[in-house]
Amino acid sequence: MSVAIGTLAGREHRVPAPSPRRRRESAAVRWTIVAIAVVFLTIFLVLPLAVVFMQAFSRGVRPYLGALTHPDALAAIRLTLLVAAISVALNLVFGLVAAWAISKFEFPGKGFLITLIDLPFSISPVISGLVFVLLFGGQGLFGGYLQAHDIKVLFALPGIVLATTLVTFPFVARELIPLMKEQGTHEEEAAISLGASGLQTFFRVTLPNVKWALLYGVLLCNARAMGEFGAVSVVSGHIRGETNTMPLHIEILYNEYQFMASFAVASVLALLALLTLIAKAVLERTTQHS
Amino acid sequence: MIPGFGITLGLTLSWLALIVLIPIAGLFLKSSELSLDQFWSIVSSRRSLHALQISFGLSLIAAAINLVFGTLIVWALVRYEFPGKRIFDAIIDIPFALPTAVAGIALTTLFAENGWLGSLLVPFGIKVAFTPLGILMALIFIGLPFVVRTVQPVLLDLEVELEEAATTLGASRLQIFTKVIVPIITPALLTGFALAFARAAGEYGSVIFIAGNLPNVSEIAPLLIVIRLEEFKYSDATALAVVMLLASFTLLFAINRLQQWSEVRTGS
Numbered sequence: 001m002s003v004a005i006g007t008l009a010g011r012e013h014r015v016p017a018p019s020p021r022r023r024r025e026s027a028a029v030r031w032t033i034v035a036i037a038v039v040f041l042t043i044f045l046v047l048p049l050a051v052v053f054m055q056a057f058s059r060g061v062r063p064y065l066g067a068l069t070h071p072d073a074l075a076a077i078r079l080t081l082l083v084a085a086i087s088v089a090l091n092l093v094f095g096l097v098a099a100w101a102i103s104k105f106e107f108p109g110k111g112f113l114i115t116l117i118d119l120p121f122s123i124s125p126v127i128s129g130l131v132f133v134l135l136f137g138g139q140g141l142f143g144g145y146l147q148a149h150d151i152k153v154l155f156a157l158p159g160i161v162l163a164t165t166l167v168t169f170p171f172v173a174r175e176l177i178p179l180m181k182e183q184g185t186h187e188e189e190a191a192i193s194l195g196a197s198g199l200q201t202f203f204r205v206t207l208p209n210v211k212w213a214l215l216y217g218v219l220l221c222n223a224r225a226m227g228e229f230g231a232v233s234v235v236s237g238h239i240r241g242e243t244n245t246m247p248l249h250i251e252i253l254y255n256e257y258q259f260m261a262s263f264a265v266a267s268v269l270a271l272l273a274l275l276t277l278i279a280k281a282v283l284e285r286t287t288q289h290s
Numbered sequence: 291m292i293p294g295f296g297i298t299l300g301l302t303l304s305w306l307a308l309i310v311l312i313p314i315a316g317l318f319l320k321s322s323e324l325s326l327d328q329f330w331s332i333v334s335s336r337r338s339l340h341a342l343q344i345s346f347g348l349s350l351i352a353a354a355i356n357l358v359f360g361t362l363i364v365w366a367l368v369r370y371e372f373p374g375k376r377i378f379d380a381i382i383d384i385p386f387a388l389p390t391a392v393a394g395i396a397l398t399t400l401f402a403e404n405g406w407l408g409s410l411l412v413p414f415g416i417k418v419a420f421t422p423l424g425i426l427m428a429l430i431f432i433g434l435p436f437v438v439r440t441v442q443p444v445l446l447d448l449e450v451e452l453e454e455a456a457t458t459l460g461a462s463r464l465q466i467f468t469k470v471i472v473p474i475i476t477p478a479l480l481t482g483f484a485l486a487f488a489r490a491a492g493e494y495g496s497v498i499f500i501a502g503n504l505p506n507v508s509e510i511a512p513l514l515i516v517i518r519l520e521e522f523k524y525s526d527a528t529a530l531a532v533v534m535l536l537a538s539f540t541l542l543f544a545i546n547r548l549q550q551w552s553e554v555r556t557g558s
Contacts, residue, residue: 025463029463030370033362033365033366033370034366034370034372036359036362036366037359037362037363037365037366037367037378038366038372038374038378040359040362040363041363041378041381041382043407044427044430044431044434045381045382045384045385045431045434046381047400047406047407048384048388048393048396048397048400048431049381049384049388049396051396051399051400051405051406052392052395052396055399094301094302094305097298097301097302097305098298098302098305098306100294100298101294101295101298101299101301101302102302104292104294104295105292105295105299107295107299113302113303113306115542115546116306116310116311117306118542119310119314119542120310122488122489122492122538122539122541122542122545123314123492123535123538124491124492124493124494124511124512124515124531124534124538125390125492125494125495125512126492126494126512126513126515126516126531127317127492127512127515127531127534127535130317130515130519130527130528130531131313131314131316131317132313133519133524134313134316134317134320134524134528135312135313135316137524139524140316141316141319141320162309165309166309166310166313169309169310185292188292189292192291192292192293197293198292198293198294201292202294220386220387223387223389226389227388227389227390227391227392228389229389229390229391229494229495230390230494230495230512233494233495233516234516234519246389247389247390247391247392247495248391250391250392250395251391251499254395254499259395259399262395263395263399266389266391266392266395266396269388269389269392270388270392272387273384273387273388273389273392274387276387277380277381277383277384277387278380280380280383281380
């Protein structure tokens with residue numbers, strides 16, 4: 001009675017074919033459950049999202065654009081793009097390298113290594129910022145050295161990049177590792193035995209096999225990098241026009257009761273989140289049909 | 291023989307050490323400058339204890355609420371057809387993708403006394419924004435996808451034969467749910483619960499706008515760490531961070547064990 005379960009078969013295809021007579025709850029139970037689910041999701045997910053755009057456009061399009069093109073907002077957008085570009089690039093390379101080591105070879109302590117890579121997921125963002133304050137701050141371990149050589153890490157770009165990179169550390173790696181493990185090493189072994197070099201094998205065999213998972217990992221990593229608040233807040237020093245990223249700019253505007261402007265900047269990040277989710281849905285379908 | 295083992299593992303370990311392990315080790319090193327008495331007096335001060343209690347206590351309640359409603363939502367998404375189902379399924383991940391500061395100001399506006407939802411609660415004398423109840427709302431928001439996305443694949447893969455066999459043997463729907471389905475999805479439920487709890491306990495951005503941030507009333511532990519840092523009380527911030535990190539490690543260990551159990555239980 002049930003549809004065959006394929007590894008890459010889509011969700012819809014994996015749903016067992018229902019035999020309505022036996023497997024259905026009464027209509028009353030069904031509709032109660034659906035109603036509760038819909039109300040809960042509306043309160044917690046739909047309405048907050050709607051509020052962002054309603055508030056952003058509450059005074060029309062012109063003030064909205066005005067808030068986005070304010071010099072401080074533009075500086076925040078530029079800094080956010082720069083930080084995300086660096087952090088995502090770093091974690092993209094790390095993710096590929098780590099996934100190659102973990103999925104193509106057997107070695108002791110592999111499970112522990114994966115746990116360590118996942119570690120930043122379970123650390124409070126505030127602590128992810130604090131650790132760098134303790135290393136590079138005035139009283140920190142390297143604080144004296146940095147001051148003596150006039151190198152600024154905290155309250156400057158390097159600190160923001162470090163904190164963002166730590167927070168987004170696992171995103172690419174954990175999308176790749178399960179998939180590359182599942183794909184095994186047969187194709188790579190075939191390529192090597194036919195005379196391909198390691199790099200050729202990686203670029204011509206492995207990379208095409210994981211491109212969609214890689215893209216999704218990068219998108220998630222990017223969304224989180226652009227939106228990171230707690231860790232960046234701790235290391236940035238909140239210098240307007242200089243070390244404020246978009247989330248920090250949102251906070252400052254909000255605390256100054258400039259709600260419309262705050263939500264205008266927030267709407268850009270909300271749109272980015274929505275685009276990320278749409279891309280996810282599209283990628284899921286692409287991998288299902290291939 | 292596939293090449294690159296030495297260099298990729300070497301790079302992985304070095305990068306991991308540089309970005310994650312050394313900074314965290316630095317935190318523990320800093321905390322070792324404190325004597326045990328000093329550490330204890332910081333952690334057991336009224337304000338610290340209260341902040342930890344708020345963060346962990348409310349996170350536990352939020353995770354429990356997500357466990358119940360998350361399971362209901364998964365059930366509706368997997369078993370039933372209803373209008374807008376695909377869209378609801380897609381937006382479950384909003385709390386993953388939406389920056390926490392954006393979620394924070396949106397929830398605050400929504401639950402403020404003049405907000406869409408807050409104004410509905412005023413006649414009942416219920417205040418959400420700027421109270422611990424507001425913190426709870428933010429923590430529910432942030433934890434929901436962890437429960438849904440952990441339980442969903444397990445319920446999708448549930449073999450229909452089991453339920454049919456139970457039906458043939460004369461079990462009612464309720465009996466099938468409690469005796470057949472719940473035992474199978476329990477490891478996933480607990481994993482989702484633990485993930486939601488861990489995320490909520492450390493949450494900062496989505497909470498601080500709606501919390502009100504009154505010391506001893508609605509101040510979460512991550513905020514107290516930030517406040518201590520701004521006061522240049524580095525040892526206070528470090529001691530609190532160590533407590534939270536140890537809690538995270540314990541939870542991470544528990545989650546790992548739960549996932550192993552889950553894999554055994556579902557045979558994947």
